[in-house]
Amino acid sequence: MGTTAASRHAETDGATASALRGRYALVGLGETAYTRGSGLSTRAMAGQAIRNAVSDAGLRLSDIDGMLSHSMADSTVSQFVAADLGIRLNFHLDSIGGGASVEALVGVAIGVIEAGMCETVAVYRSMNGYSGVRIGAPGKTRIMSGAELHTRGQGLSSPAQSFAPAFMRHMHVYGTTPQQVAMVKVIHSEHAARNPKALYPKQVTVDQVLESRIIAEPIHLLECCVETDSATCIIVTSRERAMDCRHVPVFVQSVVGRVSKPRSDIYFLSGDITTTAGRLAADRLWRNAGIGPEHVDVTAAYDAFTFTSLLLLEDYGFCSKxxxxxxxSDGTMRLGGQRPNNTGGGLLCEGYSNGMNLVIENVRQLRHDADDGCPVGASGRRMHTYDHGPAGMCRQVRDARVAANLGWGTIATGSAMVLARD
Incomplete structure (x- = not known):
């Protein structure tokens, strides 16, 4: 039986993606503090984060010749930031987008380097998400257009309000309980308690989560991500250049970017509202990576809300729908569990950066260099104890080799990435 044109294209695309597996690496990580009131412009913070990432990689600013950023009309474009740093760019791109952006932009960085357009790319996100533009906060009266005619006009003006119907539907169909979902916050708070950078390092209980006020039923206040000011950056380059950088390289095995359901504007008009775009992206992600979810040691499932992590872990195949x-809620996601999730505390506890900090945390895990409370040895590296008990301060996952980042833009749009060390 002959093959169809569509199947031939799929085979070719899969072979191309497999050929790129492990050929590009994340070599530098940069952050500013996660604060509530930075006192700095997004332009100044972006420069700080990029400098930190370049230093972390053991590179010079002059080694950077590509720059990518994403924003929600709340940041500074790369041309200005590059000029401040004295960097001349061979390629730059500033995109509009939120939580489904970072993995997608890593894919763009790989593409432009592969095309010979530049050599080493800085990907950054800078936002005053508490003291500046607050996502979903009430704003000035303005004319509504596009999808807002069907959302904001009906009272769905914030992410919590927009996603709450899907969360309620999941509870109705599958019997998911508030206590189970609250465990996402509980576990991430346990991880944040071991993270010196976390804005909210205090551990919480299920009762405390469920006793906090309702924001949009069934979402409680403590089930919502924190609002923070920060800038974050990762450096992407080829395997060959990565081998000369300061740290153990972490290689990109697979990436899918901004995969969408048929209706990405009004998600509840297209199919099961409890199913995210991750269900459509999963086959491509794992095929291109050459592995499955069972091979992953640590995950970073986007936790804008407790429920977003749950839906993503289902749709990317870590458990059944x-x-x-x-x-x-069964301990799988805990440090010391089968597959820890958001080991730095995530967006619920560490800080909110549209997911950049989740990628940074997974890279540190694969370097075996999580910045926790463990002592630093004479070599300058942390001497991890792997004590994940109640009194332990270690958040390093023992022998972590493969990590998955599961991004979230909306229920209808998502990105993901698989990372590994050699």
Whole structure:
């Protein structure tokens, strides 16, 4: 039986992606503090984060010749930031987007380097998400257009309001309980308690989560991500250049970017509202990586809300649809569990950077260099104890080799990435 044109294209695309597996690496990480009131412009913070990432990689600013950023009309474009740093760019791109952006931009960086357009790319996100533009906060009266005619006009003006119907539907169909979902916050708070950078390092209980006020039923206040001011940056380059950088390289095995459901503007008009775009992206992600979710040691499932992590873990195949409540509450995601999730505390506790900090945390895990409370040895590296008990301060996952980042733009749009060390 002959093959169709579509199947031939799929085979070719898969072979191309497999050929790129492990050929590009994340070599530098940069952050500013996660604060509530930075006192700095997004332009100044972006420069700080990029400098920190370049230093972390053991590179010079002059080694950077590509720059990518994303924003929600709340940041500074790369041309200005590059000029401040004395960097001349061979390629730059500033995109509009939120939580589904970082993995997608890593894919763009790989593409432009592969095309010979530049050599080493800085990907950054700078935002005053608390003291400046607050996502979903009430704003000035303005004319509504596009999808807002069907959302803001009906009272769905914030992410919590927009996603709440899908969360309620999941509870109705699958019997998912508030107590199960609250465990996402509980576990991430346990991880944040071991993170000196976390804005909210205090551990919480299920009762405390469920006793906090309702924001948009069934979402409680403590189930919402924190609002922070910060800038974050990662450096992407080829395998060959990565081998000369300061740290153990972390290689990109697979990436999918901004995969969308048929209706990405009004998600509840297209199919099961409890199913995210991750269900459509999963086959491509794992095929291109050459592995499955069972091979992953640590995950970073976007936790804008407790429920977003649950839905993503289901749709990317870490558990079956409807079993997310058990997965997030049975200890699997804890440090010391089978597959820890958001080991730095995530967006619920560490800080909110549209997911950049989740990628940074997974890279540190694969370097075996999580910045926790463990002592630093004479070599300058942390001597991890792997004590993940109640009194332990270690958040390093023992022998972590493969990590997955599961991004979230909306229920209808998502990105993801698989990372590994050699």
């Amino acid at each position: 409807g079993e997310g409540g058990a997965y997030v």
